[in-house]
Structure formats: C-alpha cells, structure tokens
Amino acid sequence: RLILGIESSCDETGVGIVRLGPDGSLELLADEVASSVEEHARFGGVVPEVASRAHLEAMAPTMRRALDKSGVELSDVHSIAVTAGPGLAGALLVGVSAAKAFAAALGKPLYGVNHLAGHVAADTLQHGPLPSRCLALLVSGGHSQLLLIENGLASSITEIGSTVDDAAGEAYDKVARLLDLPYPGGPPIDKLARTGNGCAIAFPRGLTGPRDSKYDFSFSGLKTSVARWVERCEAAGEEVPLADVAASFQEAVADVLTSKALRACRDLRVDTLVISGGVAANSRLSGLAAERCASAGVELRVPSPRLCTDNGAMIAALGAHLVAAGAKPSPLDLSTTPGLPVNVVQIL
Numbered sequence: 001r002l003i004l005g006i007e008s009s010c011d012e013t014g015v016g017i018v019r020l021g022p023d024g025s026l027e028l029l030a031d032e033v034a035s036s037v038e039e040h041a042r043f044g045g046v047v048p049e050v051a052s053r054a055h056l057e058a059m060a061p062t063m064r065r066a067l068d069k070s071g072v073e074l075s076d077v078h079s080i081a082v083t084a085g086p087g088l089a090g091a092l093l094v095g096v097s098a099a100k101a102f103a104a105a106l107g108k109p110l111y112g113v114n115h116l117a118g119h120v121a122a123d124t125l126q127h128g129p130l131p132s133r134c135l136a137l138l139v140s141g142g143h144s145q146l147l148l149i150e151n152g153l154a155s156s157i158t159e160i161g162s163t164v165d166d167a168a169g170e171a172y173d174k175v176a177r178l179l180d181l182p183y184p185g186g187p188p189i190d191k192l193a194r195t196g197n198g199c200a201i202a203f204p205r206g207l208t209g210p211r212d213s214k215y216d217f218s219f220s221g222l223k224t225s226v227a228r229w230v231e232r233c234e235a236a237g238e239e240v241p242l243a244d245v246a247a248s249f250q251e252a253v254a255d256v257l258t259s260k261a262l263r264a265c266r267d268l269r270v271d272t273l274v275i276s277g278g279v280a281a282n283s284r285l286s287g288l289a290a291e292r293c294a295s296a297g298v299e300l301r302v303p304s305p306r307l308c309t310d311n312g313a314m315i316a317a318l319g320a321h322l323v324a325a326g327a328k329p330s331p332l333d334l335s336t337t338p339g340l341p342v343n344v345v346q347i348l
C-alpha cells in the first residue's frame, strides 16, 4: 500500500511517498521538499503570509516531482496523509486543502495528522518500528518536548515535559541573530561551534536545580545570558570570541537536553531514546547523546539531518502507521488545528 504525505505547517512544502509492506515495514519512495526559508531570512523569522503564498505556488510542482521520481501514479496511492496541526493557520490550510482535493477526486481515505508525531515517525523510515515503549526528545523550531510513546505512534503519546519558554530551535535562531549569523541559526552555529571551545564560557543550564521541574526545559535565560556576554565584550572594547560563544551555548543546550532525556529514561525504565525535529540535526546534541546513552545502556535513534527537518516523508510515514494500525480515516471536512496538542495523533 502506498501512502502519500503532504506537509505545509511552516515554511517547507513537502510531499513524500512511502510503501507500507504487509509486515508493517516502510520503504521511502519519494521525499520532495520546497523551502521558502530564503524569503524569510531577511526578516529573521517566518512571515506567515509569505509562507502561505509560497506553499500555494510550490504544492503542485512538489507533488509532480514526488510522483515522477518515485514512478508512482496517483491512482496507485492507497491513502493520503496531511499535516493538520500544529503550525501556521494559513500555511496548514494550503496542504489540507490540497490533500482534501486529492482525496475527494481520487476517492481515497484521508488522514489529518499531527506534525510533531510526524517528526518522530521520520525515524521509523530509517530505523524501523519503535519498541513497545520508548522516549522521544522532540526538539524543533517551535517545540521542545519529552514524550513517552507506548505501543507505537498510532496508540499513545504522553507529554512528560516541555519548554516553559523558548523552544530549542528558537533559542538557536535568537542566539544566531545576536552573533550576526544568518537565519535559521542552527546550521551556522553548529558549524562555527566546531572551531570553538564548548567549555570556554559556563552558560546557565535552565531548570536543573534540585527543586526545578525534572523534565521541563527553559532556554530564555540562556539566550539572555549570551546577550549579556556579548554586550559586556562590546562595552569593554574586546572582540567577541564568536566560536567560543557558539560552542559554549551549544554545549549548554546539548547538556540540558540530553541529561533530562536520560533522567526520564532512567526514571521511567525506558531503554530507547529517539531524538527528532530540526535541532536533532545538531552535531553536538547527537554526539553528546550518543556518549551518554552508551554509558546508560540506552539505545539511541537519531534520523539523518534530512529527515529531522520538515518534510512530507515523515507525514507519509505517520499515515502508514495509522493505516497499519487499522485507524479510521479523518472526515473529508476535517479542519486545520494550529494549536493541536501532541497527544492527538490524528484528527477524527
């Protein structure tokens, strides 16, 4: 069975095609992404109207490329999955409208699914089905959450922690701006940090005190601390040691994320950790997670960077898990839900 996935929650228009085998295995046949990130770069963040228009322009060509590259005919598609939330209202509407049109015209089942669960599903394209219990650290541009996943993505996702202020990706983007690096900030900070010393500056680790919430995150204090550091250098007429600041900031983020995730693994007796979302592409985060998981006896799964950031393949993968689990399709009049909570995997 072939599942077509459509993603348009933010600034990437994605169309993916996945083959669901009789044994539940997934095979990735197409993963086409058109990004409007460059149109937003000069604003330092995604401009919703610009993103919606870009989705409108990119949707049909991206769909065409996915079909051409996979050699799949639309008539061979078994079902259509689409991101219904969370995300930007206007952006989501483009993907959902396209998916409804295809589903109605072709008479195929439609699945309106959760973008965040999709980020976790991306990993199953690369590393196979999830074990019956696992933890997922979802770190993206808009979210930072620790999730307990039981009996697969189609059955139960419980949020056990989340950020109380900025998301990890948001912190990267804001700190990049402070350091005059381009948007989005993750990739340039990651690159610059390789030439710096992560122990040079002891930036704060948010919410790690004995009385703090065990699994929640906070990154706004870290961002402010970086801002103060840069201001102090400038006021003293010193050159800002950009690489050391980037590396030390990155170290603080990776340290907090991995220590909290591993603490949750230990407390909940879970032996598999999945890290996904755009920030999972970070080299220090995956490196430190690998070290700490190895010493804790936890299996670590991190999809390759291409699958960490937004794409349609992850939505197709989540759709395939729902089809495999025998889930009912969503109604054809399903609405977009910009604030969809992570525990709602599918809109019914």
Ligand code: ATP
Binding pocket: 009, 010, 011, 086, 087, 115, 116, 139, 140, 141, 142, 143, 168, 169, 170, 172, 173, 184, 185, 186, 187, 190, 277, 278, 279, 280, 281, 282, 283, 308, 309, 310
């Ligand atoms: P959400 O999934 O919460 O709706 P989003 O879809 O915009 O948000 P993603 O596309 O998953 O987020 O991730 C984008 C974020 O990932 C950006 O904030 C970007 O800076 C960050 N990012 C990308 N690559 C890296 C990297 N190598 N290191 C750190 N952060 C990165």
Ligand code: MG
Binding pocket: 010, 011, 012, 141, 310
């Ligand atoms: Mg994006």
Ligand code: FE
Binding pocket: 115, 119, 140, 141, 277, 278, 309, 310
């Ligand atoms: Fe995302």
